[in-house]
Amino acid sequence: MQKDPDDVAGMFDATAKRYDLLNSLLSGGNDRLWRIHMQRAVKPQPGERILDVAAGTGASSAPMAKAGALVTAxxxxxxxxxxxxxxxxxxxxxxxxxxxxxxxxxxxxxxTISFGLRNVQHPRAALSEFLRVLKPGGRLFVCEFSQPPVNVVRRGYEAYLGTVLPGMARLASSNPEAYRYLVESIRSWPDQQALSQWIRTAGFTRVAHRNLTLGVVALHRGRKPTEATGAIRLARHAQADDQEA
Structure with missing residues (x-):
């Protein structure tokens, strides 16, 4: 998919006022559960500085700010x-x-970034930027649509994306084209293992993911290495190179 930043921004401009309502409708209310899982994973602490990327109207930012974190959306x-x-x-x-x-x-x-990484034109470049702005030891959390690992669930989800969601969008949204893009972007997005590898390649450690709603969504996490852990990783790579030589 070609994801021109201006086109993507314009599409979301057009849906801003009803965006959260439509998300709740089209996800059957699961969007609220996904935000709860994100909040519990992040465990925002008073005074922490948290960057919420692709924050939209602030639905995911507000609970973290309420917990006392200093949130930039x-x-x-x-x-x-x-x-x-x-x-x-x-x-x-x-x-x-x-x-x-x-x-x-x-x-x-x-x-943190919730359902926004797949809308970025170069998502791996964004992951590198996330690493850069994090403090050593800082945490990354990516909540994104994914690929259900069970065949029967995957087939049912495909049927929902292909028929039910577009139909509901045509009835409820003034911009159903945006939801056609939503379907296409989900279908073309990599699975859990591939995204985990992207996060590792960007330089994060302790990378893991947890499936939500049978794998329709996955919550990924990672940490920016501290100087100590970074030095250990370099030493291990050097040792592996010596053994190969």
Whole structure:
């Protein structure tokens, strides 16, 4: 899929006001459960600096801010940011790209992104940026649509994506084209193992994932190495190279 950033931003601008409502409708209310799982995984602490990328209207940012974290909500869509500021005036919203984060290195204790990484034109470049802005030892959390590992579930999910979701979108949304894009972007997105490998390749350690809703969604996590763990990894790579030689 060609994901021009301006086209993606314009699509979300057009759906900003009803975006969260439609998400709840089209997911059968599971979007709220997915946000709860994300919140529990992050365990935001008072005073922590957290960057919520592709934050949209702030639905995932607000619970973390309520827990006392200092949340920065970043999004590419000006319409989403405008709506987010209206709903959550106490949260800092920033317009920007996940591929070129407007923050200094080693700034945040955690970076989160929910259902936004697959909308990035170069997702692996974004993962590298997430690593850069995290403090050593900082945490990454990626909640994203995925591929159900059980065949019968996967076939049922494909049927839902191909027939039910587009039909509901045509009835409920003023911009059903956006939801055709949603279906295509989910179908073309890599599975859990492939995304885990992308996260490792970006430089994260302790990479793992947990399936939600039978694998329709997966919650991935990783950590930015500290100087000590980074040195250990380099030593192991050097030892492996010596053995191969």
């Amino acid at each position: 970043l999004d590419l869509s000006a319409g989403m940011i405008e709506e987010g500021r209206r709903r959550h005036p106490d949260i800092e919203f920033v317009h920007g790209s996940a591929e070129e984060l407007p923050f200094a290195s080693d700034t945040f204790d955690a970076v």
